[in-house]
Amino acid sequence: MSQQVEEIQEKIERVRGEVSKKIVGLEDVLERLLVCMVCDGNALLESNPGLAKTMMVRTVADVTDMDFSRIQNTPDLMPSDVTGTEVIRESATGDKEFVFEKGPVFANIVLADEINRATPKTQASFLEAMEEEQVTAGGETYDLPRPFFVLATQNPIDQEGTYPLPEAQQDRFMLKLTLDYPNFDEEAEIVNRYTRQREDDIEVERVLTKDELLRAQELVRDVPVADDIRDRAINLVSATRDHEDIEFGASPRATLSLVLGAKGLAFLRGRSYVSEEDLEEMAIPVLRHRIIVDFRAEREGRTEEDVVREILK
Amino acid sequence: MTGAEELLQAEKEIRREGAKAAFLHSAIETTLVFVAVFLVIDSSSPSWLPATVGTDAVTVPGSAVAAVVAGVVFFAVDSVLVYRSRTVEYFEEANPQVEEALRTARDAARRNEETEMAERLYSDVLEELRTTSSEGFVSVRRIVGSLALVVGVGALLLTASIGGMGFGDGLFGNNPFGGGGDSASDQGQGGGGSGGERQYDDLQDPGEVLGETGEVTRGENDQDVELRRSGTGGDGSGETGSAGGGNDYTGGVEVQSQRAEYSPEEEIEDAELVKEYNLKIRGEE
Structure with a gap:
């Protein structure tokens, strides 16, 4: 096993x-x-x-x-170019029928x-x-x-x-x-x-x-996660909702991705448990596209990554 | 037994090790408290404390009884406090190689996770715990410090008793100077003891220690010295007395040489001049 x-x-x-x-x-x-x-x-x-x-x-x-x-x-590019479309195809018996032609997706x-x-x-x-x-x-x-x-x-x-x-x-x-x-x-x-x-x-x-x-x-x-690490993930994501530099914080889906990503990283590194480092390493790639810094912070040159780093401290 | 159950069992084992460590710490520190309390009480002999406790057959010094009581109370409180601090979390911190894994495994075991990864984690952690020592529970510095203090205070007690400084008579025999006593009955070193149980008659008379008292005659060494000045010094002709060498001193009586003295507060300005004067005086005698 x-x-x-x-x-x-x-x-x-x-x-x-x-x-x-x-x-x-x-x-x-x-x-x-x-x-x-x-x-x-x-x-x-x-x-x-x-x-x-x-x-x-x-x-x-x-x-x-x-x-x-x-x-x-x-x-x-049309949606059907992605997903596929139904085309008329003639069968061996000469009957014509709609056949779904799968797209590149x-x-x-x-x-x-x-x-x-x-x-x-x-x-x-x-x-x-x-x-x-x-x-x-x-x-x-x-x-x-x-x-x-x-x-x-x-x-x-x-x-x-x-x-x-x-x-x-x-x-x-x-x-x-x-x-x-x-x-x-x-x-x-x-x-x-x-x-x-x-x-x-x-x-x-x-x-x-x-x-x-x-x-x-x-x-x-x-992969098991310790309660305190799970709580830290929740707190991290919650902090993006209250941070003064952030206009829109991350959703609970971000929390799921953060914990799951930390599990994935732990697995890749041969561990059976999630460490704090896994969580911290995954925080930026998970959160950077889910939050938007407000105008004032943006004018001061602060990026989403900067804010996440600050929250991590 | 499942992996989760095994892990919870291991957690109990860790707690037991914590209890053992708490007992060890408390035992050593209690010894220190016992010796220290004994030393303090025996040296101060508070009036509220009887000198001895017990029956006619068996008597125990009151200071020893008080020290035992203090030690028991301290042990009860300290062992509980130390035991509470020696948690599994403490063990995890003391063993960082298993810290996160053990913490995660404990949480997973409480949730009764039995997935493949959880079982693997339990197995890894249990394997790691087999090679992990519980000595992290024991604070070596604290124990060494406590032992050093025990030895130090014990040595002080023993030395004082042998040297007759008044400590430890209850354990090491008679105390020549007694101890304690109220302030009204204090007599110099240690006081006489207000309870009256201790008899130190041989030391009540300081004369026995210092010898017979007697009159001492006052020393007398009065000497008459006549100083006569001659010469031309200081007449306004540009010669000074010292330059002209005209300062003559003649003694009316013989002056015996004496040991030179000076006050340490005074600074000798010109030692050579003093020496010169001294030689001149002697030369004229």
């Missing part, structure tokens, strides 16, 4: 190793991405272009034996690139799929494959012609991850690695099956 847990933890550790064959740096982002996966959550990824978001997600899909699809969001890992470029209607179709893990079309309901994981990206610059995600919809993303530029050594390694060979030349091994990932998700939910 315990051996199986250790085996899965070991395999997830190997996932990191395999992904790092292709991705230089970004260890923290990868770890949180895996936290999201083992918690059965979705992530919002914010970064400038060219920081290997797509490559990372595709590599994770490769090493975890999962279907991967990428949707490039544009203003003319029917994959284990869906990369929704630049989600803020899609119209609110299309965004809503994504978010509904994320929340319900099913798609309804033509009166029929279709379950999405399990595990199901949406990674949506946003570009912090070039906001013209975008439809920023409403706060209520951002709340549905378990984590918001931000990517920084690599440091000098990392960038030198990237240059060395990818000017001598192509991305496809680097082979990664498939180390984690879908079933094992689903099992990991069950185990993560079973």
Whole structure:
């Protein structure tokens, strides 16, 4: 029993190793991405272009034996382009019938690139799929494959012609991850690695099956949490509702994500219990997109991360 | 027995260890209190305390009885206080390697969680507890400090008794100076004791200690000294007496040499001048 847990933890550790064959740096982002996966959550990824978001997600899909699809969001993207649509198809007998043609959202890992470029209607179709893990079309309901994981990206610059995600919809993303530029050594390694060979030349091994990932998700939910750590999570989230610099605080869904994320991090690190550090490490990625600093604080240059850090002290 | 039950059992075991540690602390500190109270009471001999307690067959010094009572009361209070402080939380703090895991496991066990991860946690924590010492419950510094004080106060008691300073007569034999007594009957060292039970007649007469008293004749060493000045010093011609060497002193009687004396408060301004004068006086004798 315990051996199986250790085996899965070991395999997830190997996932990191395999992904790092292709991705230089970004260890923290990868770890949180895996936290999201083992918690059965979705992530919002914010970064400038060219920081290997797509490559990372595709590599994770490769090493975890999962279907991967990428949707490039544009203003003319329709909900049916995402979820699928019914088409008329002629059968072998010559009869014509409506057949549901599944859209790109029917994959284990869906990369929704630049989600803020899609119209609110299309965004809503994504978010509904994320929340319900099913798609309804033509009166029929279709379950999405399990595990199901949406990674949506946003570009912090070039906001013209975008439809920023409403706060209520951002709340549905378990984590918001931000990517920084690599440091000098990392960038030198990237240059060395990818000017001598192509991305496809680097082979990664498939180390984690879908079933094992689903099992990991069950185990993560079973990780025990001490009462005082649970209480601290509640107090942390509550504090965002009363903080003077915050216009809108985080919802109870944030508390759920915080505790679950801390469980996921503990599991990834081979522990059977949640520590204070797990909670603190997850606080910023869980809360930063769920709170809004008020005008005065924003004018003083304070960000959501600053406020969360202050609450953590 | 499930993992949760085993863990709760382990928690009880930790509490038992805490109780043992509390007993150890309290026992040592009670010894200290006993010795200290005994020392204080025996040295002050309060009037309200009888010198001895007991029957004709068995008598116990009153100070010892008071010290025992104080020790019992202290032990009762201290052991409860220390026991309350030696909680499982205290154990967790003293053993940081199991702190969070044990805390989480205890909470999970109380919720009767029996999931795979919870069982794994119980198993890990129980394994860790097997190699964790409960010595964290014992405050070594506190024990060493208490023992040092016990030894120190005990040594003081013993030394004072042997040296006849008046402590510990109840335990170590007769006390030559007694102790206590009301202020009215105090006589110098230690007083005579107001209760009348203690007899120290041999020391009531200071003459026995200091010897016979007698008249002492006053010393006398009067000497007549005549000082005569001659010479030309100070006549306004620019010569001073000292420069001209004209200061002559002649004694009318013989002056015996005496031991030079000076007052420490006075500062000798010119030792050489004093010496010169001294030599001149002797040369003229």
